[in-house]
Amino acid sequence: MHSTPDITFVGGGITGLLCARLFALAGASVTIIDKNQIGQESSWAGGGILLPLYPWRQADAISQLVIPSIKAYPKLVQDLIDATGINPEYLVSGLLMNSLPDSDDAHAWSNKYAIKTSIASSKQRQQFPHIQDSSLYLPGIAQVRNPRLLKSLKQDLLQRGVKIIENCAIEKVTIKDNHIIEITSHTETLPVKQLVVSAGAWTGSLWPQLLGKTEPTSAKVFPVKGQMLILDAPIGVLDTMVLENDRYLIPRRDGKILCGSTVEHADFDKTTSAQAKQSLVNFAHNLLPELRSAPVIHHWAGLRPGTEQGIPYIDQHPKIQNLAISAGHFRNGFAMGPASAQLLYDLVTEQTPKIDPTPYQLSAQH
Ligand SMILES: Cc1cc2nc3c(=O)[nH]c(=O)nc-3n(C[C@H](O)[C@H](O)[C@H](O)COP(=O)(O)OP(=O)(O)OC[C@H]3O[C@@H](n4cnc5c(N)ncnc54)[C@H](O)[C@@H]3O)c2cc1C
Numbered sequence: 001m002h003s004t005p006d007i008t009f010v011g012g013g014i015t016g017l018l019c020a021r022l023f024a025l026a027g028a029s030v031t032i033i034d035k036n037q038i039g040q041e042s043s044w045a046g047g048g049i050l051l052p053l054y055p056w057r058q059a060d061a062i063s064q065l066v067i068p069s070i071k072a073y074p075k076l077v078q079d080l081i082d083a084t085g086i087n088p089e090y091l092v093s094g095l096l097m098n099s100l101p102d103s104d105d106a107h108a109w110s111n112k113y114a115i116k117t118s119i120a121s122s123k124q125r126q127q128f129p130h131i132q133d134s135s136l137y138l139p140g141i142a143q144v145r146n147p148r149l150l151k152s153l154k155q156d157l158l159q160r161g162v163k164i165i166e167n168c169a170i171e172k173v174t175i176k177d178n179h180i181i182e183i184t185s186h187t188e189t190l191p192v193k194q195l196v197v198s199a200g201a202w203t204g205s206l207w208p209q210l211l212g213k214t215e216p217t218s219a220k221v222f223p224v225k226g227q228m229l230i231l232d233a234p235i236g237v238l239d240t241m242v243l244e245n246d247r248y249l250i251p252r253r254d255g256k257i258l259c260g261s262t263v264e265h266a267d268f269d270k271t272t273s274a275q276a277k278q279s280l281v282n283f284a285h286n287l288l289p290e291l292r293s294a295p296v297i298h299h300w301a302g303l304r305p306g307t308e309q310g311i312p313y314i315d316q317h318p319k320i321q322n323l324a325i326s327a328g329h330f331r332n333g334f335a336m337g338p339a340s341a342q343l344l345y346d347l348v349t350e351q352t353p354k355i356d357p358t359p360y361q362l363s364a365q366h
Pocket of ligand 1: 010011012014016033034035037038039040044045046047048049051168169170171199200201202206225226228260261301302304305328329330331332335336
């Protein structure tokens, strides 16, 4: 017989883990269930840039979660290092954006949210021969190294007594008097007090599977494949993140350089293609010719939890009193992570959220 945790998360990517941590810090007993190993899906596959690619082109509801998250990262990362000794490699490497036809909008957005900007430095101009006058440098933008942040979070949660159940796909819930009383996988049934669905790209199909055909709400979350690769370059070849026409380079601390990413609608297919690899390699070589001698050491794909406008669903179910959702963070699950977790925490614990929860509701147009 299992004792019933205060809160149970279905899905242990960055979304579930960050939120679980807030409940654990508040003294709740927490269980996280994942159909694979936690932190191995979209969250593992991502680039870890702590800013949407072109935030001014996106819904303001995204910036509302990004700005407080950016501010929260330094403390979060330091706390994780202190607790676990695992460094998530938070690095303020700055972001150089080239080829901006809407640089006026970019400046207006940066001013509104007090994000520091500057023009490209002379070193950057020498390094990137085709840099344009409209380019914009954001020196304060940071990155994290996804696998390390996830490892550190997992270790921290385990140390705080959070129960992690892996290789357990939840397939069914039992609802009684508008309450979920238990959840069921292929092999086990677990009692629940409060349930959060944080199942990333799988949420769109899992939600109706769990709640049935007559369920009035829908969580329109769908998989959007992203392919990415990493180049083995010596330290010092690149020291800032660079973005051009939706593609980017991210230099890690050890010199390795990530190059991303494709945006493909291919259902749940995670295979990589030679064509995408070549296209990413061409981008990298064209942007930074020095990379021609840097071999590709890994190429992978992940499934972003897409929504129409990239706005996640963060809400309590309107009828089922102990069911909440946090899913659909699309391209910005890390950039929105800490504030997204805080919003869900506030809603579940019935505290007044610091940001307006309306755009993230199940009933909102996503
Ligand atoms: C190539 C690429 C680049 C990206 N770059 C960035 C970036 O630079 N910055 C940024 O902020 N974001 C980026 N992202 C997006 C970011 O990675 C995602 O928004 C984020 O990882 C979503 O996290 P999640 O926890 O919601 O989903 P996931 O990490 O996918 O986690 C969902 C979890 O739910 C589990 N699950 C699903 N169904 C069930 C079930 N029935 N039972 C139990 N468990 C279940 C899955 O196994 C999975 O572990 C990128 C994504 C990709 C693919």
